Amino acid sequence: MAISLVPPQGDTFADYLGALRGRIDRRLALLLSASADENDLIGAAMKAALLSPGKRVRPLIVVLAGGQLGAREAPLLDLGCALEMVHAASLVLDDMPCMDDARLRRGLPTVHLRFGEDIAVLTAVALLGQAFKVISSASELPSLLRARLVGVLADAVGAQGLVRGQYQDLREGGWPRQVGEIAETNHLKTGALFAAALEMAAQVAHARDDVRMTLREAALELGQAFQLYDDLCDGASDAPLCKDLGKDAGKSTLVALLGQEAARQRLHGHVQRIDTLLSGVYGPDCLLLRLLCLLFPRLY
Amino acid sequence: MAISLVPPQGDTFADYLGALRGRIDRRLALLLSASADENDLIGAAMKAALLSPGKRVRPLIVVLAGGQLGAREAPLLDLGCALEMVHAASLVLDDMPCMDDARLRRGLPTVHLRFGEDIAVLTAVALLGQAFKVISSASELPSLLRARLVGVLADAVGAQGLVRGQYQDLREGGWPRQVGEIAETNHLKTGALFAAALEMAAQVAHARDDVRMTLREAALELGQAFQLYDDLCDGASDAPLCKDLGKDAGKSTLVALLGQEAARQRLHGHVQRIDTLLSGVYGPDCLLLRLLCLLFPRLY
Incomplete structure (x- = not known):
């Protein structure tokens, strides 16, 4: 276990996580400044999309999961930042009028409302490009690994990943769907x-194949759990993670299909399986699981 | 010089180029089928965007420039296909209502008109992701080179490349601009x-630094020449390469600023410099120059 990942004596895990989020935010800002000129609108929009306050869940997952497997923090940070860039790009595009037509994101007007739709599209493309650039030039990693990780990111973005999930959600979300179909969309x-985050963590840490497979399974459960938690929050007013409340009205979410209580039970099932899978890899003191306790406060 | 690049005795260069275009088209279709499912709209839209008849200028440049420097055709083809995917993605986005609002591309309705704006955006993202995937898994190339070439592509796409050029064109194209500013936009x-095409060709062929620099300079001249040729065609009705005629009316192009005759002279200047630069690298029988004669028929 890498020493830097163990919270210092006396600090709480929340303090430790806050400090790690600070390092992630500083690294994001630095990596962005290498590609974006703040004096033009694209640079300003990239900054708004990427650096507005966020939970940084994906970078945290990479750093915690990879660090506790023995990998160094610096390359994990860069990979996490690349994932955050892709995530930010996907949010910019998802919010556009031709997609979810959202007006608010993280409490602020969405990028297309602040900067225009043309700038929003170009900003997303620039963030995607920069994400690949960051991985390709992560100089601490051997070149073979860098090339492989570019492939991992490309698969996560592409026609069988994020793009397909958003397509299913947009084009099929308004129709009646089976539980399995909704689960597949949530997964994608x-x-x-x-x-991708857990695959990157495992590859950088040179984890064994069985560990990689277990982490992959945990990631899929995690995707389902996040989406369910988000859907459950969509109907609530006091949920700490909520945004764009009521946006899913009319969408065939699992909550709409199964009802709140059954959806909540389903969520618990995912969380329990995540617990079992991650404990199998990391033992009883798994940092990722401690992260989840903080991210799903109403479940614990 | 790689044998396969010399047109066989008796064949014209045009025949040779036609056969090479065929190999490019087949490779594009194969690489696309690895990521896209034709049975869904995203897959169909990717196919429409990428495989509709086109000149394939960027792949031709990579293959001709790299092949005549001694590189094997297979990896050059893949790199050219990656560039064509990025080019196709940029056309899909440029045509959208929030950008150039074009209705026709290569004689067919634009992707957003055929499939919807949401699908158009997702298609462009999927094509971009697939382009990086293709480079990262070009197994004939050493991993260090693959990682570097991913960086070359990312730079060409990003906030200092295509994205910046499109931004300048959209946001500044309607204002009076100086010759230098328009030339910078055209370059980007x-x-x-x-x-990127010539840089990839040089890197795969392990070309010397001075060759790389000369090719880079030629690429910039080529970008200017292409844009000028396109602008000159925009006012003409008989030009063989024209599309979306009159689309640039009101834009501060070099043709609008300098007049047809001066723009034509400027174009000749670029072509002459390209001639000098490429002849310096390849000698008198430069395949790239023969390609240009065919692409700019009204200049020769």
């Missing part, structure tokens, strides 16, 4: 980047 | 992928 939409 | 919008 949310699980694709989680799976 | 068209030259960025040409520069």
